Structures are given as C-alpha cells and as structure tokens.
Amino acid sequence: MKAERPSEDKRWRLVDATMRRHGHHPNSLIETLHTVQESFGYLEAEALTYVAASLRVPLSKVYGVATFYQFFSLKPQGKHTCVVCMGTACYIKGAQNLLSSVESKMKIKPGETTSDGELSLLTARCVGSCGLAPAVVVDSEVLGNVSEAKLSETIGRLVQNEL
Amino acid sequence: MSSDASSNQSDSSVSNGTGHSINVCVAAGCLSSGSDKVKESLEHEVHEQGLDHKCNVKGVGCLGLCSQGPLVAIEKQKVIYKGVKQDDAKEIVESLDSKTVDRLRCDTDSPFFKRQTKIVLENSGLIDPEKIEDYFAADGYSGLTKALTEMSPHDIIDQISKSGLRGRGGAGYPTGLKWSTVAKAKPRTDGKKYVICNADEGDPGAFMDRSVLESDPFRVLEGMAIAAYATGASHGYIYVRAEYPLAVKRLRTAIRQAEKNGYLGNDILDTTFSLKIDIRLGAGAFVCGEETALIASIEGKRGTPRPRPPYPAAEGLWGAPTLINNVETYANVPSIIRHGGEWFAKIGTEKSKGTKVFALAGRVRNTGLIEVPIGISLREVIYDIAGGIPDNKKFKAVQTGGPSGGCIPADLLDMKVDYETLAQAGSIMGSGGMIVADETSCMVDVAKFFMEFCMTESCGKCVPCRVGTAQMYDILCKITSGEATMQDLDNLKELCAMVQDTSLCGLGQSAPNPVLSTLRYFPKEYEEHILHKKCPAGVCKMSGPEWAKEVSK
Numbered sequence: 001m002k003a004e005r006p007s008e009d010k011r012w013r014l015v016d017a018t019m020r021r022h023g024h025h026p027n028s029l030i031e032t033l034h035t036v037q038e039s040f041g042y043l044e045a046e047a048l049t050y051v052a053a054s055l056r057v058p059l060s061k062v063y064g065v066a067t068f069y070q071f072f073s074l075k076p077q078g079k080h081t082c083v084v085c086m087g088t089a090c091y092i093k094g095a096q097n098l099l100s101s102v103e104s105k106m107k108i109k110p111g112e113t114t115s116d117g118e119l120s121l122l123t124a125r126c127v128g129s130c131g132l133a134p135a136v137v138v139d140s141e142v143l144g145n146v147s148e149a150k151l152s153e154t155i156g157r158l159v160q161n162e163l
Numbered sequence: 164m165s166s167d168a169s170s171n172q173s174d175s176s177v178s179n180g181t182g183h184s185i186n187v188c189v190a191a192g193c194l195s196s197g198s199d200k201v202k203e204s205l206e207h208e209v210h211e212q213g214l215d216h217k218c219n220v221k222g223v224g225c226l227g228l229c230s231q232g233p234l235v236a237i238e239k240q241k242v243i244y245k246g247v248k249q250d251d252a253k254e255i256v257e258s259l260d261s262k263t264v265d266r267l268r269c270d271t272d273s274p275f276f277k278r279q280t281k282i283v284l285e286n287s288g289l290i291d292p293e294k295i296e297d298y299f300a301a302d303g304y305s306g307l308t309k310a311l312t313e314m315s316p317h318d319i320i321d322q323i324s325k326s327g328l329r330g331r332g333g334a335g336y337p338t339g340l341k342w343s344t345v346a347k348a349k350p351r352t353d354g355k356k357y358v359i360c361n362a363d364e365g366d367p368g369a370f371m372d373r374s375v376l377e378s379d380p381f382r383v384l385e386g387m388a389i390a391a392y393a394t395g396a397s398h399g400y401i402y403v404r405a406e407y408p409l410a411v412k413r414l415r416t417a418i419r420q421a422e423k424n425g426y427l428g429n430d431i432l433d434t435t436f437s438l439k440i441d442i443r444l445g446a447g448a449f450v451c452g453e454e455t456a457l458i459a460s461i462e463g464k465r466g467t468p469r470p471r472p473p474y475p476a477a478e479g480l481w482g483a484p485t486l487i488n489n490v491e492t493y494a495n496v497p498s499i500i501r502h503g504g505e506w507f508a509k510i511g512t513e514k515s516k517g518t519k520v521f522a523l524a525g526r527v528r529n530t531g532l533i534e535v536p537i538g539i540s541l542r543e544v545i546y547d548i549a550g551g552i553p554d555n556k557k558f559k560a561v562q563t564g565g566p567s568g569g570c571i572p573a574d575l576l577d578m579k580v581d582y583e584t585l586a587q588a589g590s591i592m593g594s595g596g597m598i599v600a601d602e603t604s605c606m607v608d609v610a611k612f613f614m615e616f617c618m619t620e621s622c623g624k625c626v627p628c629r630v631g632t633a634q635m636y637d638i639l640c641k642i643t644s645g646e647a648t649m650q651d652l653d654n655l656k657e658l659c660a661m662v663q664d665t666s667l668c669g670l671g672q673s674a675p676n677p678v679l680s681t682l683r684y685f686p687k688e689y690e691e692h693i694l695h696k697k698c699p700a701g702v703c704k705m706s707g708p709e710w711a712k713e714v715s716k
Contacts (some may be wrong), residue, residue, distance in 0.1 A: 032442050034405065057187050069447050131229025133525070
C-alpha cells in the first residue's frame with residue numbers, strides 16, 4: 001500500500017523521487033532524510049511518519065537515525081544561519097571568542113534561533129577550511145580569517161531590519 | 164556547443180605552446196576568499212583584450228597555499244600569484260606576454276613548494292576537476308587501461324604489495340594484504356563483493372581528502388576501479404561528508420563523465436569488467452569513519468560500530484566481502500600501477516613507503532596542503548615548509564592525528580614522520596591533520612577540547628566510551644576551573660587506561676590519546692592548574708564552578 005503524502009506541497013515530489021530512485025528500499029533512509037532536509041530545511045514530525053510508512057521502516061528507527069546524525073535537524077532553522085566552526089585549527093585561533101560574541105550579541109546559544117526567527121546559531125565540528133581559520137559559514141558562504149568585528153558586522157547586515 | 168568548440172580551440176593553442184593557460188584555484192579554500200569572482204574577471208578581461216583564441220582561463224583544484232588565496236597560476240610563465248583581487252585581472256592578462264606582475268608573485272622557490280614530492284596531488288592545481296579530458300591529458304586512466312589489458316588481478320595485488328603502500332586513513336594497515344584478503348574471500352551467494360571509499364573525513368583540522376576530491380576526483384575513481392578489478396567487486400560506494408558540498412558535486416560530475424567515456428559502468432574498456440559507483444552522504448557523525456560504523460550508515464542505519472571479527476573483508480556491506488580504503492589510499496593506486504610497485508617503494512622509509520598529504524593549520528605562517536615523502540622530520544615540515552611560527556611566538560606543540568592522536572612537544576621536533584615513530588611518541592599518523600600550537604595555547608585546554616569532542620561523538624553503544632569520556636571530560640573541566648586535586652589526576656590516568664583497553668572501537672580506544680600525550684610531555688601544566696590554580700598560558704579562566712554549569716547544561 002502506498003503511503004499518502006502529508007500535503008499538496010510540491011516538495012514532497014522531490015522526496016518521492018529520491019525514494020523511487022532507490023526502489024523504496026529501507027536502506028535508502030538516510031538518503032531520503034537528506035532530501036527532506038534539503039527541501040524543507042528540517043525534518044518535521046509528519047515527514048518522519050511519511051518516510052517511515054513509504055520505506056516500511058518502523059517510525060522508532062527513523063527517529064533513531066534522525067537523532068543520531070548531527071546533520072539532521074528536527075527544529076526549523078532561522079531565515080539566516082551562522083555556523084561557527086569549532087574544529088581544532090579554528091579553536092586554537094579563537095573560535096570560542098567568536099562564538100561568545102555572537103551569543104551575547106544575539107542573546108542565543110548554539111543550536112537556538114532568535115525569537116523572531118531571523119538567525120540560527122550553530123557550531124560545526126570542522127568545515128574543512130582549516131587553512132583559513134577561524135572560519136564561519138554564514139548562509140552557506142564560508143568566511144575565512146574572521147574577526148569578532150567582521151562577524152558582528154556581517155550578522156548585523158543580515159538582521160538589520162530587526163535592529 | 165559553440166562555447167565548447169572555442170574552448171577546444173584555445174586548448175589546442177595552449178597545448179601547442181603558443182597560448183596561455185591561466186589556472187585559477189577553485190577549491191573550497193580559495194573559493195571562500197572569492198576566487199570564483201576573480202575567475203570571472205579574468206575571463207572577462209581575456210575577452211575584452213581579444214585573447215580568446217590563445218588564452219584559456221580554467222578553474223583548477225588546490226594549489227596548496229590556502230592561507231594566501233585566491234591563488235592564480237600562469238602555466239607558461241611558471242608563476243603563481245597570491246591574494247589576487249578582481250581589479251588585478253587586467254594587469255595579469257596584459258602581462259601574459261611580457262613581464263610578470265611582481266607585486267602579486269608568490270615565491271615558488273620557497274621550501275613550501277620545493278620540498279614537496281607530489282604523487283597524490285600531482286594533478287592538483289593543473290587540471291580542471293570537472294573535465295575528464297584534462298585528466299586524460301595528464302595520463303589519467305592509463306593505470307586502469309594497463310591494469311585491465313595487461314595485468315591479472317593477481318599481478319595488481321602483487322604490485323600493490325611490493326609498493327609497500329599502507330592505509331592512509333590512520334591505522335596504516337598494509338593495503339596489498341587487505342586487497343588480497345578480499346580477493347580470496349568467498350563472494351556472497353549472489354556473487355557480490357563491494358569496494359568502499361571512506362571519504363568521511365571527520366578529524367577536525369584535516370582537509371586532505373576534501374581537497375583531493377575537489378581537485379582530482381577522477382584519480383579516486385580510477386583507484387577504486389583498479390581495486391574493484393583486483394578484488395572481484397562489481398559495485399562501489401563513496402561515503403562522503405555532507406559538509407563537503409563542492410566535493411560531492413565534483414564527484415557526481417566525475418562519475419557521470421567516467422560513465423559516459425566507458426571508464427565506469429558495464430564492460431569497461433570493452434572488457435568483461437563492470438563497476439557501478441554510488442555516492443552516499445554522511446550526516447555528521449565522526450564515528451562513521453570507523454569501518455563497521457560506516458557500513459551500517461551506508462545500510463541506512465545508525466552509524467554504530469560492531470565487534471570485529473568478522474572483518475569487513477570477510478563480511479561487510481550487506482554481508483558481502485567488502486574492501487574499505489581511504490581517499491588518499493585509492494589516489495595512490497593509479498600511479499603505482501603506472502610506474503610499478505618498486506618505483507613507489509623507493510620513496511619513504513623502510514617500513515612506511517611513499518608520500519603523505521598533510522593539512523597544515525594553526526599557528527604557522529603557511530597554512531595549506533602539502534605532500535611530502537614519509538620520513539621527513541617534523542622540524543622540516545613546521546619550520547621550512549610551513550615557514551615557522553608567526554608573531555615572534557614560541558612553538559609549543561604539534562597535534563597530529565586529530566582526536567585519536569596526540570601532541571608532540573618541541574624537543575621531539577627532529578623526529579621522523581612515519582607510522583612507527585609517531586606511535587612511539589604517543590600520537591598517530593592519522594589521516595594527516597597537523598595543527599601547530601604556540602605558547603598562547605594551554606595544553607590542558609587542548610586535551611579538554613578533544614575530550615569534549617570524543618564525548619559528544621561517542622555513539623553510546625559501549626559503556627567504557629560513553630561513560631568514560633564523560634567522566635574524563637568532567638575531571639578536565641575541574642582541572643581547568645581550578646577545582647581539581649591530585650587525586651583527580653590519578654583518577655584521570657586510571658580512566659585513560661580503562662577506556663583505552665575496554666572500548667569497542669577505535670574512537671574509544673584512542674580517545675585518551677590527547678590526554679595521555681599531554682600528561683606525558685606537559686605534566687607541569689597540569690600541576691600548575693591543580694596545585695597553584697594557575698593556567699600558565701592564561702587560557703583557562705580558573706573561575707571555579709564553570710564545570711558545574713557545563714554539567715547541568
């Protein structure tokens with residue numbers, strides 16, 4: 001029996017396409033969750049239920065996988081994201097201070113989103129731009145050799161409407 | 164179509180020596196300093212000055228010196244320009260047939276360039292990673308052609324064994340031995356065997372694999388194809404981090420082009436050998452670098468390791484014999500097949516052959532990617548190639564091997580970089596990250612940083628790792644906040660030994676390494692923190708109950 005799409009949203013077609021490409025095999029779970037996250041920005045509860053039913057994997061297992069991997073998010077992200085790299089090279093070059101400066105400026109902790117939904121603050125294990133440490137990824141653009149002033153200015157520009 | 168034709172034309176005038184090739188680095192490092200815009204400006208300038216017919220601007224892989232990006236190399240003039248801005252495009256294009264632009268020149272006679280020996284990175288910075296034709300021109304796929312037409316699987320494994328190549332992912336297991344185990348293994352009942360490329364480069368501070376995949380993806384595919392032929396596999400997977408979108412994109416392009424040209428897919432090069440390669444995206448779990456966890460993740464499950472044996476070589480992906488090698492290991496293979504195992508075995512030390520790619524980062528002048536013969540001394544790498552420590556600071560330690568490795572102090576700088584020597588010093592070769600710390604870093608804090616990493620990344624399956632790392636982290640927090648006693652230090656040492664001996668997989672077994680190595684080489688720093696409540700480097704705040712806050716969080 002075919003699972004019913006949660007809504008008319010066209011993005012479900014992308015999700016279906018991924019599952020079809022893998023023949024709705026249970027082992028395509030992670031690939032499918034990647035597509036859901038790419039299309040919707042996060043994994044909402046009904047998406048997990050839908051994927052579980054379509055791939056015939058118990059919902060508990062889907063939830064287990066979704067929470068195991070750091071890359072998947074169960075909460076919606078803000079309009080903009082700021083990912084501070086906390087890899088060794090960045091750490092040695094002061095990433096901790098960058099993170100604290102954003103925390104105090106925006107009054108949020110890593111993993112949280114500002115109350116107006118403008119900015120999400122995240123940390124990464126390593127974005128692989130160690131030659132440019134410390135690195136920060138703002139809206140999927142990598143900024144290298146970031147200083148507190150530079151970061152503050154970049155974020156200020158993004159969320160200026162609110163300030 | 165027309166643009167294709169014109170680029171072919173300029174290619175030919177470039178190759179017959181009358182034209183110019185302007186190579187702009189478009190690997191992740193330079194891209195983030197704006198090299199894509201520089202490339203556009205250069206293309207625009209070439210067009211403006213009417214040089215389309217004899218000048219080819221191409222995006223290439225990593226040129227190595229990431230800290231000075233964006234980098235632009237002019238092949239014919241043999242110069243590399245650093246820190247190029249869009250406004251410099253005009254001057255660079257105008258100067259192609261005359262004097263070089265000296266204010267932008269990078270000193271290519273410096274040890275950073277001269278001391279390197281390139282095998283894995285030989286095409287990096289020379290070829291366009293999105294064009295298989297460029298790879299052909301660089302002798303690409305001649306290794307696979309030779310393997311398929313002139314060699315038996317047995318011959319290939321023989322050459323790999325002779326070369327002395329060892330796994331570049333960290334543990335250094337002899338590659339030839341691994342291949343022959345998989346080759347001898349009985350296939351699953353449906354005749355299947357698999358090859359897997361481990362591109363889940365999780366070590367913070369390491370970006371070698373990302374760079375290889377972004378700069379020369381075909382090389383990895385060719386290595387995998389040779390491995391599949393030698394071991395009897397017909398299906399391959401590349402497990403790559405989702406955090407590397409550019410590498411994923413280039414791999415997809417490379418797979419498509421290789422299939423189109425008959426180097427992947429059915430009946431490769433009109434032989435009976437077939438190979439299909441799929442990409443699987445990692446999702447941010449460090450433990451998936453461990454081979455059994457990686458296999459679980461490809462199978463769509465939580466990435467938790469399982470006890471070995473059975474090793475993946477006997478029972479791996481979906482129960483079939485599976486060969487797992489790291490990106491850099493596969494990238495060495497085409498060269499070994501092309502030049503022979505003996506050629507490769509001439510490079511390196513007695514037990515560790517060939518070259519190793521290292522990612523230099525931290526407090527050094529030149530950060531970036533280098534490839535050096537194994538056996539070079541740490542001093543040469545840090546003071547000659549990396550240019551030493553900037554800002555008149557003093558060298559304190561170099562961290563190799565990521566969270567599984569250790570910190571090596573100044574008095575061991577003359578030590579050789581090879582698998583055995585590093586292990587004796589309490590560290591590991593690891594995948595190749597080298598992070599230099601100067602006097603402004605506190606070694607207890609560094610140990611705490613890695614322990615926090617291991618604690619968070621522990622998959623939770625076995626108790627020693629899940630609970631032990633958390634306990635060790637708590638003690639380190641106590642030390643760095645000035646609340647610890649000497650009894651805590653003894654407890655810490657005891658925990659290190661326990662976690663090392665009893666954890667299920669490599670993550671737990673090696674998690675105590677950063678603590679053990681800093682305890683071994685910097686015991687005074689620990690004592691200062693505990694007995695005098697002082698952090699010699701001034702990093703730790705020693706503010707008391709910070710630890711309590713962290714835990715309640």
